[in-house]
Amino acid sequence: MSKNIVLLGAGYGGISFLNTVLPHIPPDVRITVIDRLPHHTIKPEYYALASGSLNENKVKAAFPVHSQVDYIQDEIEEIQISFHKVICKQQEVRFDQLIVALGCVDNHFNVPWAEEYTESIQSFSKAMKTRAKIDNLPPASRVVIIGGGLSGVEFSSDLSEQHRELNITLLERSEEVLSTLPDRIRKYVRQYLDDHGVEVLTNVSVTMVDDKAVYYGPDRTALPYDVCVWTAGIMPNPLSNPLLAYSNADRMNRIVVKENYELPYYNDIFVVGDCASSEFAPSAQLAHIQGKQLGEYFISVWKGHEYRPEPIKLKGVLGYLGKKTGFGLVNDNILLGKVPNVIKSGVLWMHKHHMG
Ligand SMILES: Cc1cc2nc3c(=O)[nH]c(=O)nc-3n(C[C@H](O)[C@H](O)[C@H](O)COP(=O)(O)OP(=O)(O)OC[C@H]3O[C@@H](n4cnc5c(N)ncnc54)[C@H](O)[C@@H]3O)c2cc1C
Numbered sequence: 462m463s464k465n466i467v468l469l470g471a472g473y474g475g476i477s478f479l480n481t482v483l484p485h486i487p488p489d490v491r492i493t494v495i496d497r498l499p500h501h502t503i504k505p506e507y508y509a510l511a512s513g514s515l516n517e518n519k520v521k522a523a524f525p526v527h528s529q530v531d532y533i534q535d536e537i538e539e540i541q542i543s544f545h546k547v548i549c550k551q552q553e554v555r556f557d558q559l560i561v562a563l564g565c566v567d568n569h570f571n572v573p574w575a576e577e578y579t580e581s582i583q584s585f586s587k588a589m590k591t592r593a594k595i596d597n598l599p600p601a602s603r604v605v606i607i608g609g610g611l612s613g614v615e616f617s618s619d620l621s622e623q624h625r626e627l628n629i630t631l632l633e634r635s636e637e638v639l640s641t642l643p644d645r646i647r648k649y650v651r652q653y654l655d656d657h658g659v660e661v662l663t664n665v666s667v668t669m670v671d672d673k674a675v676y677y678g679p680d681r682t683a684l685p686y687d688v689c690v691w692t693a694g695i696m697p698n699p700l701s702n703p704l705l706a707y708s709n710a711d712r713m714n715r716i717v718v719k720e721n722y723e724l725p726y727y728n729d730i731f732v733v734g735d736c737a738s739s740e741f742a743p744s745a746q747l748a749h750i751q752g753k754q755l756g757e758y759f760i761s762v763w764k765g766h767e768y769r770p771e772p773i774k775l776k777g778v779l780g781y782l783g784k785k786t787g788f789g790l791v792n793d794n795i796l797l798g799k800v801p802n803v804i805k806s807g808v809l810w811m812h813k814h815h816m817g
Contacts, residue, residue: 463489463491464491464557464558465492465493465555465556465557465558466492466556466557466558466560467493467494467547467554467555467556467558467560468492468493468495468562469495469496469540469559469560469561469700470496470562470564471494471498471501471524471532471562472504472562472564472748473504473562473564473752474733474734474737474751474752474755475494475562475733475734475752476501476752477733477748477749477750477751477752477753477756478562478753478756479494479524479530479752479756481752481756481757481760482756482759483525483527485760485763486527486529486763487763490529490763492529492530492531493530493531493532493533493554493556494524494530494531494532494533495535495537495549495554496532496534497534497536497537498534499524499534500522501521501523501524502520502522503521503809503812504520504564504745505745505809506519506520506809507583507585507588507612508582508615508616508619509615509781510582510585510589510592511580511588511592511595511616511690512592512595512616512619512620512622512623512624513592513595513596517585517589520585522812522814533549533552535552536549536550536551537549537563537700538700539700540561540701540703541703542703542706542707545557545559558731559729559731560731560732560755561700561704561731561732561733561736562732562733562734562736562748562752563698563701563736564698564735564748565695565696565697565698565735565736565743566695567581567583567694567695567696568693568694568695569691569693569694570693570694572667572668573670574669575607575667575669575670575691577670578671579607579670579690579691580688580690580691581690581691582612582616582690583695591690595620595624595627595688598624598627598688600626601626602627602687603627603686603687604629604630604690605630605632605675605684605690606629606630606631606632606689607667607670607675607689608632608634608691608692608693608694609631609632609633609638609639609640609661609663610638610639610640610692611778611780612692613631613692613693614631614639614650614654614780614782615780617629617631617659618657618782619781619784621654621658621783622657625658628660629658629660630659630660630661631654631659631662632662632665632667632675632677632684633661633663633664633665634665634666634667635663635664636663639780641742642778642788643795645795645797646789646795650782653782653786657783662677665677665678666678667693673686674686695735695743696713696714697736698736701732704727704732707725707727707730708725708726708727710738711738713738713743715737715743716732716736716737716738717738718731718732718738720768720770721755721768721770722737722751722754731755733752733755734747734748734751735748739751745812746775747773749812750773750775751773754771754773757770758770776792777789778790779791779796779801779804779805779808780801781802782802784802786798786799786802787799787800787802788801789801789804789805791804
């Protein structure tokens with residue numbers, strides 16, 4: 462009887478696993494991939510879907526085709542570990558081995574009504590909904606973006622380029638946007654945002670959101686908005702929570718896994734990407750490497766080789782500031798201006814065009 466590997470999520474981690482194992486898959490193994498979308502998407506560009514600078518087709522890439530791989534397009538609702546079953550909206554799928562690569566969702570940090578009233582760029586459909594809301598705004602409306610990390614900065618700068626008629630305010634809890642990057646990058650980005658009319662308010666801690674305003678600070682200052690977008694934090698997809706019964710959580714609630722990405726206390730369930738614990742922050746780059754290493758582990762088992770993963774080395778961070786400029790920290794070198802923008806476009810292009 463053939464063995465069924467079920468892969469949950471065809472994002473960065475999942476597709477990297479798939480592309481690694483497909484040339485080596487034994488004849489008695491089938492892989493079932495479940496995703497709510499019928500294609501892979503370039504998630505780092507979701508901010509551009511929401512701002513309107515990219516057409517939705519530009520962020521889609523076809524799944525790899527293979528006679529031993531089946532794709533199910535469905536909404537995953539629950540992982541039932543002890544029954545070796547995944548419950549989806551329209552069907553149940555049994556697994557022999559399970560790979561969880563379901564990415565992350567917004568973390569609203571229990572800020573009252575933030576989940577209810579803010580828009581998101583964290584999933585394809587939410588980014589499209591955000592775009593529709595922004596497209597319907599009359600001139601001089603105010604868009605408030607909560608969170609000045611990479612996605613908040615990329616989104617606000619792109620939005621200011623696409624919609625000069627809007628007022629854009631970016632709220633950041635730390636002293637400056639991109640708080641984890643070097644001072645030179647932070648100052649460059651801040652200058653860019655100031656020059657392009659994005660109002661940046663720092664040291665601002667949001668305490669509540671309602672249907673008309675964002676409230677911040679000890680005196681609950683109200684900032685009215687027409688559309689408010691949350692980019693202030695992420696957490697692992699809650700569908701992965703049952704797996705914590707057989708592992709521990711790190712400080713970001715990501716699931717601690719063994720060197721081969723398997724749960725420490727349950728065989729044949731593996732986790733990669735934003736759901737898996739790592740010494741590094743979640744990123745597409747990290748998810749891609751983890752998916753590849755997991756693929757190499759499967760191949761080593763199939764071929765009876767020893768699995769010896771290389772230590773993970775990340776290249777750095779690259780960010781867009783609109784369509785022409787950007788910033789980056791690559792192998793400890795600071796890049797500002799056109800070059801990081803061009804490099805980032807090249808990296809994303811390569812990813813999209815080497816999928817199959
Ligand atoms: C705006 C933005 C900008 C970013 N920029 C960068 C960047 O510049 N560099 C970088 O390295 N990283 C960046 N990231 C982060 C990066 O996109 C993620 O870390 C990466 O995609 C994680 O890979 P993953 O495989 O864990 O999850 P994902 O790539 O998110 O894949 C998860 C998959 O699971 C599917 N899924 C989720 N829930 C369900 C469900 N219930 N039912 C069915 N299917 C489901 C989704 O459709 C998706 O295909 C950015 C993210 C955002 C939002």
